[in-house]
Structure formats: structure tokens, C-alpha cells
Amino acid sequence: MKNISIIGAGSFGTALGVVLGSKEYTVTIWAREKEVVEGINNKKFNPAYLKDVGLPHSVKATNSLEEAVKSSEMIVFATPTHALREVAAKVKPFLNGKEIIVSIAKGIEKDTLMTPSQILVDVLEGTVLEDQIGVLTGPSHAEEVATLKPTTVVSAAYSKRVARIIQETFMTARFRVYLNNDIIGVEIGGALKNIMAIAAGIVDGAEFGDNAKAALMTRGLHEMKRMGAVLGASMDTFSGLTGMGDLIVTCTSKHSRNRFVGFHIGQGKKLDEITSGMNMVAEGVKTTESVCQWSQKNNVEMPITNAVYKVLFENISPVQMVEELMTRNPKEEKMI
Numbered sequence: 001m002k003n004i005s006i007i008g009a010g011s012f013g014t015a016l017g018v019v020l021g022s023k024e025y026t027v028t029i030w031a032r033e034k035e036v037v038e039g040i041n042n043k044k045f046n047p048a049y050l051k052d053v054g055l056p057h058s059v060k061a062t063n064s065l066e067e068a069v070k071s072s073e074m075i076v077f078a079t080p081t082h083a084l085r086e087v088a089a090k091v092k093p094f095l096n097g098k099e100i101i102v103s104i105a106k107g108i109e110k111d112t113l114m115t116p117s118q119i120l121v122d123v124l125e126g127t128v129l130e131d132q133i134g135v136l137t138g139p140s141h142a143e144e145v146a147t148l149k150p151t152t153v154v155s156a157a158y159s160k161r162v163a164r165i166i167q168e169t170f171m172t173a174r175f176r177v178y179l180n181n182d183i184i185g186v187e188i189g190g191a192l193k194n195i196m197a198i199a200a201g202i203v204d205g206a207e208f209g210d211n212a213k214a215a216l217m218t219r220g221l222h223e224m225k226r227m228g229a230v231l232g233a234s235m236d237t238f239s240g241l242t243g244m245g246d247l248i249v250t251c252t253s254k255h256s257r258n259r260f261v262g263f264h265i266g267q268g269k270k271l272d273e274i275t276s277g278m279n280m281v282a283e284g285v286k287t288t289e290s291v292c293q294w295s296q297k298n299n300v301e302m303p304i305t306n307a308v309y310k311v312l313f314e315n316i317s318p319v320q321m322v323e324e325l326m327t328r329n330p331k332e333e334k335m336i
């Protein structure tokens with residue numbers, strides 16, 4: 001592997017530029033913002049995201065998708081889920097059909113209810129085979145990846161060959177990549193932990209306490225498994241890095257944007273007020289809507305997701321949310 005493209009120069013695209021650049025691949029980052037391209041090319045830093053991080057010399061940037069993907073062997077899509085379909089469709093005409101395609105997004109698309117890899121399979125059909133597509137996901141805050149803090153993630157793909165290529169390509173002494181053959185399981189974990197992190201942030205912001213947060217994370221994991229079970233995921237995946245691992249880091253880290261949104265809701269702010277002040281995406285907001293659509297369509301009970309939906313979009317208060325969750329019918333502690 002020599003030439004790699006990263007499509008999207010946000011926090012995680014930039015962090016992966018540091019990882020891949022440190023391996024001396026030629027890395028081309030596509031950014032839609034002109035000043036980001038100038039900053040990366042002329043000063044070796046991204047002026048909009050992770051401003052304090054220096055990028056290796058082998059990393060360059062461009063505003064042109066054609067130039068970004070030309071002669072690349074691997075294309076890493078690093079936009080949020082809601083932009084993936086549109087951006088992948090724009091990239092498609094410039095592909096030669098032999099590339100390995102990687103998604104790092106964590107979400108579920110509204111209405112289609114597709115995971116990021118399913119969106120790529122759908123959009124790139126006719127140019128790229130399903131077997132060329134995979135994902136890289138797990139507990140990996142960009143701020144820590146970019147500053148070479150030890151991080152472990154998971155590579156999963158529609159073929160073992162491609163999962164292995166992704167593993168070998170990204171692996172460094174500070175960025176360890178495991179293989180998992182359960183692509184739907186790792187994507188469900190990555191998407192749903194963001195909803196649970198919003199809930200955990202609400203618990204912290206409203207000072208509901210540590211017992212509530214432990215309950216939320218544990219029952220949240222069961223909810224993730226419940227959706228995964230219906231979609232054919234392996235239950236073991238949810239005990240791993242992309243399930244419990246990513247749930248822990250996102251529900252507890254000072255870096256989490258989803259937890260940040262929840263925290264300020266817990267403190268009494270409104271969703272619009274919070275997100276309008278952020279230049280970064282909190283995927284859990286849109287994913288809450290998608291997963292509520294999914295649970296209604298499939299008649300699967302997802303009480304935490306539903307409660308978060310009501311706080312975000314129907315203006316119920318965090319206190320009402322807790323009351324609603326705590327006064328449900330008595331149950332057995334089922335593990336999914």
C-alpha cells in the first residue's frame with residue numbers, strides 16, 4: 001500500500017492522517033474547506049480541527065475529489081454518516097474499481113436505516129464490489145489518536161482479505177488493530193453507543209449520580225445487543241472493543257461530543273443552543289432518530305433510545321426521562 005486517500009478533514013480524518021502519515025504512505029486528504037487545504041499543505045496543520053496537531057510531511061490536502069482519489073489504493077471515508085451517501089456518490093466517477101474502501105463513520109442513516117458500510121455498498125454498486133468494503137471502528141477519540149496515545153480499534157469487512165489489509169495498513173505501535181468478522185455487530189455497537197453517551201451526559205449534567213450512570217451503561221449495552229440480535233450480529237461482539245469498549249470511552253471521556261451534548265441538556269440547555277455552538281458532529285443526535293424509526297418498524301423495545309429521543313426532540317425534561325425509565329413495568333434482568 002503506497003497511496004491512501006482520506007475523504008473528510010474533520011477530527012478523525014485528521015487523526016488518521018497522523019497515523020497513516022507516520023507509516024510514510026502518501027496520504028491525500030480531501031477537505032471541502034479551502035483554508036483547511038491551505039493549512040495542511042503550507043503549514044502542516046488543520047486550522048479547523050485538532051489545531052494543535054502537526055501533520056507528517058507525507059500528508060497533503062486538496063479540494064478536488066478527483067485529485068484526492070486519483071491513483072489511490074485505499075479510500076478512507078471520514079465524513080459523518082449523514083454526508084456519506086452524497087460524498088461517496090461524488091467520489092464514484094473517479095474510482096478505477098480496484099480500491100479498498102473503508103468507512104470510519106458511526107451512525108445509522110435516517111429512513112434507509114443503513115449502516116455506513118451498507119451505504120457504501122449501495123452507492124458504489126457497479127464500480128466496487130461489496131468484498132472491497134470494510135470499516136475501522138472502536139474506542140478511539142481523535143484527540144488521543146492524533147497525539148499517539150495507545151489506542152485499540154477493530155477492522156471488519158465483507159471479506160476476510162480486506163479486513164486483513166485494513167488491519168495491516170493502519171497498525172502501528174500506538175494504534176493496534178484487531179480483526180472481527182462481524183461487520184454488522186461492530187457497526188451497530190459504534191452507532192448505538194453514541195445514543196447511550198448522550199444519555200450518560202444527561203445523567204452527569206443533571207447530577208443523577210454514579211448508580212444511574214452504571215445502570216444506564218449496562219442497560220444501554222443490552223439495548224445495543226437487542227438491535228444487533230435482530231440484525232444477525234454476534235452477541236460476543238458487544239463484549240468487545242466496538243461494543244463495551246466504545247461505550248465505556250464515549251460515556252466517560254472528556255473528549256466525547258455526544259456526552260457533551262447530553263451534559264448540557266442535563267444542565268437545562270436546549271439542543272439547538274448546544275449544537276449551534278459546536279463545529280463538530282455529535283452523531284448520536286441523528287442516530288437516535290434513526291434507531292427510534294428502526295425500533296418502531298421492527299417492534300423492538302428500546303427504552304433508553306426512546307427516552308433520549310423524547311428529551312432531544314419532544315422537550316421532556318431529564319427528570320421526566322428518569323421517571324419514565326424507572327417506573328416501567330417490573331421485569332427480569334434479561335441480558336438482551
Ligand SMILES: NC(=O)C1=CN([C@@H]2O[C@H](COP(=O)(O)OP(=O)(O)OC[C@H]3O[C@@H](n4cnc5c(N)ncnc54)[C@H](O)[C@@H]3O)[C@@H](O)[C@H]2O)C=CC1
Nearest residue numbers: 009010011012013079080083105106140141142280281283
Ligand atoms: N472524532 C472522533 O473521535 C471519532 C469520530 N468517529 C466518527 O467519524 C465520523 C466523522 O467524525 P469527526 O471527524 O469527528 O467529525 P467532525 O465534525 O470533526 O468533522 C466532520 C468532517 O466532515 C465534513 N463534512 C460534514 N458534512 C459534510 C458534507 N455534507 N459534505 C462533505 N463534507 C462534510 C466536515 O467539513 C468535516 O471535515 C463520525 O461518524 C464520527 O462518529 C469515529 C471515531 C472517532
Ligand SMILES: O=C(CO)COP(=O)(O)O
Nearest residue numbers: 138139140141256257258
Ligand atoms: O467515537 C468516538 C470515540 O470512539 C467519538 O465519540 P464522540 O463522537 O462522542 O466524540
